[in-house]
Structures are given as C-alpha cells and as structure tokens.
Amino acid sequence: MRLLTLGGTEFVGRAVTDAALKRGWEVTVFHRGRHAPPPGVTALTGDRTTGAPGLAALAEDGREWDLVVDTWSGAPAAVRDAARLLSGRAGHFSYVSSRSVYAYPAAAGLDEDGPLVAGASPDDGDVPYDRAKRGGELAALDAFGDRALLARAGLIIGPGENIGRLPWWLNRIARGGPVIAPGVPGTELQYIDARDLAGWLLDAAARGLHGAYNTVSRPGHATMGELLAACVAATGSDAELRWTDADILRAAGAEPWSDLPIWLPPGELYDTLHRGGHTKAHAAGLRCRPVGETVADTWSWLRALGGTAPWRPDRPAVGLAPELEAKLLAL
Template identity: 55%
Template sequence: MLGGTEFVGRALVDEAVGRGHEVTTLNRGTRAPEQAQVTARHGDRRQPGGLDALTGEWDVVIDTWSSDSYVVSDSVEALKDRVDRYLFVSTRSVYEFPAPVGGDESAPLVEGDPEAGRDGSEVPYGEAKRGSEMAVERVFGDRYVHVRAGLILGPWENIGRLPWWLGRVARGGDVLAPGPEDLPLQYVDARDLAIWTVSAAEKGLSGPFDLVSPPGHTTMGEFLRTCVEVTASDAVLRWAPPELIEQAGIEPWTELPVWIPPGPDHAALHLSDPAKALAAGLHNRPVAETIGDTWAWLQSVGGQAPQRPGRPQPGLDPEKEAEILRTLKS
C-alpha cells in the first residue's frame, strides 16, 4: 500500500487487514499506520531513493497518488518485477469535461503524460491522474485496475466537504440549503471503495472502473436533512434556488461543498453510469450510515477534521451566508 494512513488509504488498509492480508505500507513517516498488523516502511517518493525501502515481493500494490505523474512512473518501474498486479486509485476527472450525461468508462479521456511534473511544472489534477494511469498501463499490460472514483465521502475525510456541512448544521439556526431539494447526488463512501478495491484485487479484475453510486443514490434534500438528524441540531434548512445563489456570487462545490447546480457540470459529476462497477460487486451503503458514521468520527476527534495539506478548506463564510439568508427572508 503506497500511502495508507489517511482517508481512502486508511480505509483500504483497514479492509485488507480485516480480511487477513499481510499489508506493507510506504509513506513519508509523518503519520504511523494505526493498525498493529501493518509493516510500515518509510520513503518520500518525490526524492531520490524514496522507494529504496521497498525490498521484497508482493501480490498486489494499491497506489493512491494524486499529484505529479512521474512519481507513479518511478513506482511502477521499481515494482514491475516484484508485484503481480497494480491497482491505482484514480478519478473520474480523467474524462474530458464536461463528461456526457450517463457517461461511463468509454467516455473521452483528457491528455496525459506519464512523465508530467518531473520538470517541476504544475500538472492539473485530471491530467496528473491520467498520466499516472498511462504509466501503470505501459508497464503492467492488462494486470491493472484503475479505480476511477467520483466524489468520496465518509469517516476520516481530510478534504472537508461532509465535515463542513456537519459542522455548519450542528451550529444550528437558519442554514442556507442550495436547491433544488430533489437534486440527485452521486458519491462513494471511502469504505465501500475499499471493500470493492480489495475484492477486485482478490478476483484479479482488470481495466478501468468508475467507482460511484448510481445517480440519485441520495438527493441534496436527503443529504442535508440527514445532517440535521444525526447532529440532533435545531438547524432550519432555508432552501434557495440556484439562480439566487449565483446572483450572490457564491461558488458551487467550494463554498457549498458537494453541491453543483443543475446543468452540464452537475451532470458530469452526479449523473454518470457506474453499471460496470456495480456488476463487479460495488455496494453503496445508505447515506444515513455514511453521514452518521462521519459525525461519530468527528466527535471522537474533538469535532475538527484534519485538513489535507495543500488543499483549501471548503465552506461558506458566515457573513456571506447571513446576507443571502436575509435576502431569502425578504
């Protein structure tokens, strides 16, 4: 497991250890794996000699790298004769944007370069992931799986999307709720991603798979009402039409995490077709379980989720929210 101490990586390690697999992790050593059964090795994959600690042979490697493609290129070269299969946790951002409504693994892909970032240049997220996929493909042939995840939620989230909503709702009072209420949402719980990915390794699956729930697995209304329920908050959801939110200059996705108004951008993120992954065993737990377990985890860590370095904190400024709430009341 390349990584394995935070969010998706942690969920993957938990699942593999829980099934009795022998797990080795490689990370920079800034955080130790919490599972006593794990063999922890340290190395910075960006630095010369960063992979030297990987001595041995393994059946499978799972890689969650999300930045410069050359790092994955170096990893596959180092492991090509000592690993049977390579599973790369990728993203649906590898598809040309906006992806078509009902798009699947056959949708057009962005350009990628397996060596991207080696010269120090900044690489867009989707292109970096696609370049990493290409690096895996050219070395491992058909002995790979690309786990192309959509929006990922669940306990240990270090991006801050669901934690922000839970924190905001828990504070109570009038809460700006971006509509429409029946707007379909599509995501995957990190633990369901982990269950599917470890199973894919055990089954010897190959190729790309879009890991996300069916469209409408939940809605914006159910999502926010569940946040109110699990926090036992006195929050009152004040629904605003997308047009009013746009007029107020509020940014979808960043200032109002998870939410994107109806249109091509929403269709690309929340209306894809995950039939291939579902046929291969993907199960998506109810949204109430994802949100409830995330709230319980937040309480266990003092109510403040860890923030992934280099990623901006999502969420809406309270004064900006108050202003649009006043508009709604008038």
C-alpha cells in the same frame, strides 16, 4: 493476501489498509511518515516526490506482494517510479484514479469508453489534476499492463475525509439555527463512501479484474435533501434548512461546490460530476451503503477528533463564509 498500500495512512489509503487488516491480510504501508501508520502493519518510510532516492526503503525490502494499491494524485512520476520498481514483485496494481480523466464536459451516463484528457508526462512537474490522474493511469498500465486496475472514482466522502466537504456540512448543521440549503431538496447526488471503494478494490484485485471502472454510486443514490436531513439527524441539531434558489445563491456570490460543498446546480458540471456511468463497476460487485450510515459514521469520527477534521494542505478550504451566509439569510 499480501497487500502493499502506497500511502495508507489517510482517507482512501487508510480505508484500504483498514479493510485489508479486517480480512486478516498481511499489510505493508509505504508512506512519508507524516501520520502514524495503522496498528498491525509493516511500515516503510520514504518520499516519492524525490524520485528513486525516496523509494530506497521499498527497493531494499525484499518482499513480494499480491496487490499494490496506489492513491497518488500528484505528478505522475511518482506512480511511474513505484510501478516500475514493483512490476516484478507484485501480482496486481490498483490505481485510485478519478472521473476527472474524461474530457470535459462528460455527458450524463458516460461510461469507461468516453473520451479522455491527455495524460501528463511523468517528467512534468506541477500539472492540472485531471492530466496528473490520467498520467498516473498511463504509468500504471505501462508497468503492469493487464494486471492494472484503474478505479475512476468521483466524489469520495465518509470517515477520514481530509477535503472537508461532508465535515463542513456536519459541523455547520451541528451549530444549529437557520442553515442555507442550496437549490432544491431533490437534487440527485453521485458519490462513493471511501470504505465501499476500499472493499471493492480488494475484491476486484483478488478476482484479477483489470482495466478502467467508474467506481461511483448510481446517480440519485441520495439527494441533497437526504444528505442534509441525515446531517440534522446524526448531529441531533435544531438546524432549520432554508432551501435557496440557485440563481439567488449565484447573484450573492456563493459558489457551488466550493462555498456549498457537494452541491452543483443543473448543467454541464453537474452532469460531469453527479451523473456518470456506473453499471460496469456495479456489475462487478460494487455496493454502496445508505447515505444515513455514511453521514452518521462520519459524524462519530469527527466527534472523536473534537470536531476538527484533518485537511490536505494542497486542497483549498471549502464552506460558506459566515458573512456570506448572513447576507443570504437576510435576503
């Protein structure tokens, strides 16, 4: 198979590229040159945010591909321009979208037929994430029709994460001592390891699957308690998890998801992010590895980097501030 990854040097794009290389596929990476491309790929450089001029290297390259994978999360013009350029040169287009495209609040168990947000126009500039992702979906469908696959992921974690959620928990727990653990240990989580998402994308494209799929684990694939216990085990830390009621956390000013990454208390947002429908993708072969493996591999990757994970500058920093943690531990 001949794969073109639009991106391909960070997190999900890198996981896709690595998975394809392991399969012996011929891989081309089109990226902005901010990070070194993986060994073994053909690299093309350009900036999609500048429109057609930034796609010159891609336009001038005469090759064709069996599959394109696009992870773009900004204004949908970048998806539109690349998809139009490639529609006659690629057999299949997989767009890594998001379950954020469903109208909020998304009911627990909502499947791919649920109501959607309005997609941003490709000509819009700075738009909210949910509308940008839906706009990207529409652009992919417009260019590729039933040759387009929309992978609506939720929370994505694993080695290479450049958002900082699981890396924050690992680094904090590695420091040891008492650690604020939010809510109750049995809170069920829904997520996907980037490597499981990447493998499924390649399998699905090779089979010619198209349309929308919620690419997430089943709800409760792991619990918050199992995730944090896996962090303790992976780091070998003496950390003491102090489970703290959600009302106490909120009263002290600690915000779910941002201050305490991954965790959400029960409610509409929890149902939207941790209880999405998953059966279609699993029936199509999606398999999710145990949480302990994801956590251990992420810790190994972090240690190789000296503990400092890469961070996307377009995303806010996450994690509980030390002074707020001290305030909570003193309660």
